[in-house]
Amino acid sequence: MAEPRDTVVLAYSGGLDTSCILVWLKEQGYTVIAFLANIGQTEDFDAAQKKALALGAKKVYIQDVCREFVEDFIWPAVHANALYEDRYMLGSALARPCIARHLVLIAQEEGARYIAHGATGKGNDQVRFELGCYALCPSIKVIAPWRMPEFYQRFPGRRELMEYAQKHGIPVPVTPKAPWSMDENLMHISYEAGILENPKNRAPLDLYTKTCNPTTSPDVPDELEIEFEKGVPVKVTNTRNGVTHRSALELFVYLNDIASKHGVGRVDIVENRFVGMKSRGIYETPAGTILYHAHLDIEAFTMDREVRKIKQGLSLKFSELVYNGFWYSPECEFLKHCIARSQQAVAGTVHVSVFKGQVYILGRESPHSLYNEELVRLKEYHRLQSKVSTKQDE
Numbered sequence: 001m002a003e004p005r006d007t008v009v010l011a012y013s014g015g016l017d018t019s020c021i022l023v024w025l026k027e028q029g030y031t032v033i034a035f036l037a038n039i040g041q042t043e044d045f046d047a048a049q050k051k052a053l054a055l056g057a058k059k060v061y062i063q064d065v066c067r068e069f070v071e072d073f074i075w076p077a078v079h080a081n082a083l084y085e086d087r088y089m090l091g092s093a094l095a096r097p098c099i100a101r102h103l104v105l106i107a108q109e110e111g112a113r114y115i116a117h118g119a120t121g122k123g124n125d126q127v128r129f130e131l132g133c134y135a136l137c138p139s140i141k142v143i144a145p146w147r148m149p150e151f152y153q154r155f156p157g158r159r160e161l162m163e164y165a166q167k168h169g170i171p172v173p174v175t176p177k178a179p180w181s182m183d184e185n186l187m188h189i190s191y192e193a194g195i196l197e198n199p200k201n202r203a204p205l206d207l208y209t210k211t212c213n214p215t216t217s218p219d220v221p222d223e224l225e226i227e228f229e230k231g232v233p234v235k236v237t238n239t240r241n242g243v244t245h246r247s248a249l250e251l252f253v254y255l256n257d258i259a260s261k262h263g264v265g266r267v268d269i270v271e272n273r274f275v276g277m278k279s280r281g282i283y284e285t286p287a288g289t290i291l292y293h294a295h296l297d298i299e300a301f302t303m304d305r306e307v308r309k310i311k312q313g314l315s316l317k318f319s320e321l322v323y324n325g326f327w328y329s330p331e332c333e334f335l336k337h338c339i340a341r342s343q344q345a346v347a348g349t350v351h352v353s354v355f356k357g358q359v360y361i362l363g364r365e366s367p368h369s370l371y372n373e374e375l376v377r378l379k380e381y382h383r384l385q386s387k388v389s390t391k392q393d394e
Contacts, residue, residue: 005029008114009107012036014048018118019170026056037099038064040186067249069098079231079339080315084323087269089285091188097327100132116143124274128325135328188285199280210284214263214357221355226294231343259286263357274324293359294350302368311342
């Protein structure tokens with residue numbers, strides 16, 4: 001064991017990698033405080049806490065940040081109709097700054113000078129965690145073991161990691177590891193790497209865990225009325241059974257359930273990562289997909305055409321910044337304020353049908369509608385009248 005060095009707050013998942021990193025950090029002389037964010041993932045949090053303590057963590061923080069995640073991170077993305085490269089709804093990219101915020105708060109509370117994470121050196125999450133932490137606390141120092149030669153040379157493959165785990169009493173998964181990596185939160189789940197690295201390989205049917213197969217989904221759609229105020233969903237009503245939800249978290253969870261039942265929210269894409277490489281990713285974003293279509297519709301109904309053109313450009317830039325980890329940057333803060341300002345009159349109700357993997361818009365109404373039915377009817381009437389008069393004059 002090395003000489004005592006300092007306290008580090010570790011972004012802990014409970015999995016093999018971060019469990020090994022916890023023990024390795026202790027070997028380097030650090031006092032480790034583990035932080036596990038409940039951000040909507042499937043996890044046995046009590047077991048994870050006991051595991052971290054058994055491995056030598058001085059303290060374990062487990063915090064439920066689901067409501068904060070929806071209100072402070074997902075809602076701005078809904079405002080923006082945020083899509084990265086036209087298809088990815090930014091589920092992981094939105095979660096990382098939420099987690100980073102709490103890593104910094106815990107580090108400040110505990111007087112820790114260091115924060116550590118288990119992201120690899122070829123992905124986006126290393127950038128998202130580190131930029132978030134540095135923006136919120138410029139004096140913090142980040143330890144990224146998978147980028148440190150003394151760590152990755154010691155563990156060049158999974159076999160060495162498993163051997164290290166067995167040597168140090170770290171529980172090793174007894175079930176076979178899925179041949180791809182997964183990241184889950186309340187908004188989405190992602191699948192990448194492993195057999196998915198060949199972009200021509202079709203995703204196995206048993207890969208998807210958050211949505212059912214659209215071909216076997218119910219033969220009767222769910223019809224929803226989604227009410228917006230200032231661009232934010234404030235009420236969802238299922239018109240088939242009268243079920244209503246109003247709070248942000250309950251509303252979002254309910255939409256997840258409905259979309260999941262009907263197989264809504266699957267995408268399979270090749271995207272450009274921040275670090276310069278292309279990556280194949282498969283995503284399930286159930287509630288986010290419903291809200292994307294509903295918000296897009298009410299926005300087009302209520303927003304001035306020229307304002308919306310400008311807002312679309314801002315949204316594109318916003319999506320790129322969020323994907324690349326710049327949530328707390330001054331330019332992203334500016335964009336969030338501008339986009340929120342554009343949403344002041346985005347209010348009303350959208351009626352949607354959720355069915356067989358699709359979201360269909362059935363109708364909409366708004367007190368701020370810029371659609372003038374009388375004007376449209378009169379213009380068409382006079383256009384036809386002018387054609388009749390022209391023919392009569394010939």
